[in-house]
Amino acid sequence: MTNLSTKLAQREATGKPIQIGIIGAGKFGSMYISQCHRTPGVRLAGIADLSTDRAFAALKRTGCPEDRYDTTGQLSLSEGLQSGKTVIMTSSEDLIAQQDIDVILEVTGSPAAGVKHALLCCEYKKHIVMINVEADVLAGPLLTRKAKEAGIIYSMAYGDQPALIAELVDWARTAGFNVVCAGKGTKHLPEYHYSTPDTVWDYYGFTKEQLVSGDFNKQMFNSFLDGTKSALEMAAVANGCGLSPPSNGLRFPPCGAHDLPQVLKPVEEGGMLEKYGTVEVVSCLETDGRDVFNDLRWGVYVVIEAPGPYQRECFAQYGLKTDKSGRFAAQYKPYHLIGLELGISIASIMCRGEPTGQCQAFAADTVATAKRNLKAGEELDGEGGFMVYGKLMPAEDSLRIEGLPIGVAHGLVLKQDVQKDCGLSWKDVEWSLKSQVVAVRREMEDIYRREFSERRKPVEGTTMVTNGHEMK
Incomplete structure (x- = not known):
């Protein structure tokens, strides 16, 4: 991806910026909004949200210059495209149907809305970045097929963990390694499965000032905590990378980054996996609630195996953290920036014709x-x-x-x-x-x-x- 910024700069220089439409102005959408006006070769043409007040608040809160969007709410989408101003609207179908839009960002978080919008993108021939993992896991295997039939690209969202994990898996396989396990970190204890919107903030350390900022939806955050979001994301990774889910659900073992190769290997090799080529989520909390040392709460990882003695020697020579045998090693990214990184998906689609991860099977x-x-x-x-x-x-x-x-x-x-x-x-x-x-x-x-x-x-x-x- 070393030349994507160059390709975007060329689009800017030739006056042919990528025209983007966002559906949903929540947390993820706001994070992208904060970056898009800083990116050459890209224009945010329109934001569709059932609440125009929420969309305007997102633009204002994230620091978008007022001369970059229609503050009056009076411009049509066509007029906004001509003047280079972002237009706020309530109709997602009108946004998708606009012929000059290149890429749609589906950020609603609603599975029903995500499916509807993906099918509309197929109808109107618009590429789509499905930030809505709920919709992707619900129907992604079929939506991907329909998108290919329509000649459009249906992509995972770079910055979100499934796409970043898929990138690590692709790196490993392209370099000639078998993938033993891939996944992410999170905060989890077994009792979190039963958390509700009434208890969720008891488990998080947010201040009152943060909670009133408008970025925190307690039901959404509860889905992070109760294990649902982790299950959805690992389903997306399994479906996108040809990996297997555990047969009886995620186990969320406590594990620091340094212990990934020791813990996430098959049982017959001294680890906790039931087989090779699976997905798993590691917790940043020990079972007694203590913090895990060197945790990977915000990160993603892939565990690989040295194919032979020579590669094992190379692991040691170049300082890779391995298990005790020296055969298993991990590569990881300690953080992900969610919507702040989303522009990479857009550039990959429009400048290379490639998704940043995509559902390949129903695994x-x-x-x-x-x-x-x-x-x-x-x-x-x-x-x-x-x-x-x-x-x-x-x-x-x-x-x-x-x-x-x-x-x-x-x-x-x-x-x-x-x-x-x-x-x-x-x-x-x-x-x-x-x-x-x-x-x-x-x-x-x-x-x-x-x-x-x-x-x-x-x-x-x-x-x-x-x-x-x-x-x-």
Whole structure:
């Protein structure tokens, strides 16, 4: 990526800046807004948000110069494009439909909105950066296919952890290493699974001044804490990198950066992984609540294995932190800057024609799991709420049990009781294909159920061994 800034500068010099549309002016969107006016070769054409006050507040709070946006709220999007001013609007479809927009940033955090906007981008031939990991995990395998059919790029968001992990995985494989494990750090203890919006701030150290700044949504932050966001992000990594999720959910082992190669290797090698090529999240807290030394709370990592004695010697010669055997080593990035780095995705799409990470398969899913005993007739309140958290699992397992994805576990009414810590099923709730997001998800499930079934069928003429018996 060493020449992206040069390519952007060339676009600026030729008067052909990339025109960007943002949907959602929350925390992530605000972080990008703070940087885009500082980037040559890029123009923020429009912001679509249901609250125009929130969008104007984001521009003001992040220091966007007033001469760079329409302070009157009177300009049309076409007029804004001609004058070089950002226009605020409420209609996301009008933003996507504008022919001069090049890239759409989907930052709503709503799975239903994300699916809707991705399909509109396919219709109107607009590249899309899906910052909305909830939508990506819910339907990304199908949305990626539809985007390719439409001739557009559907991309992960650089700066967010899944794309940064995908970059490390790509580095490892391009350099000729097998990936043992990849993931990120976070703050987690087992009891956090049951955190609610009423308890979330007890676990964070934010000041009152920070909480009133407008950047802190307690249900969103609770999804970070209760493990849902980690499960979603690791599902996105597994789906984007061809890695496997753990068979029974993330374990969140306490682990500092220096111990990554020792802890995150297979059990048969003295680690805690059930197999090679998986994803995992490490906690910055010991099980008794003490801080982990040299923690990786804000970072991402990849663990690799030396293919042979020569590479193992090189690991030692160049100071890599390895496990005791010297075979396993880790590379990591200690921090991620979220929306402040998002411009790299835009430049990669428009200057190279490449996404910064993209869903490649349906390997992992995130299933809604009860935080407490749930009763028939209750209405689910979604990610980060009082009722469910998301649990990572293999996609085939999710399809087999008809797992209810966390991305649709909002507004659906329970048909029957569900016990605490049990995963929810489509059979547990009232649902309808009249809902676009439900229809898209069920379509994807049908497609992959067939594909998984075909993949399991033996090729004619081959021999299978089952319980010690050969079968033709």
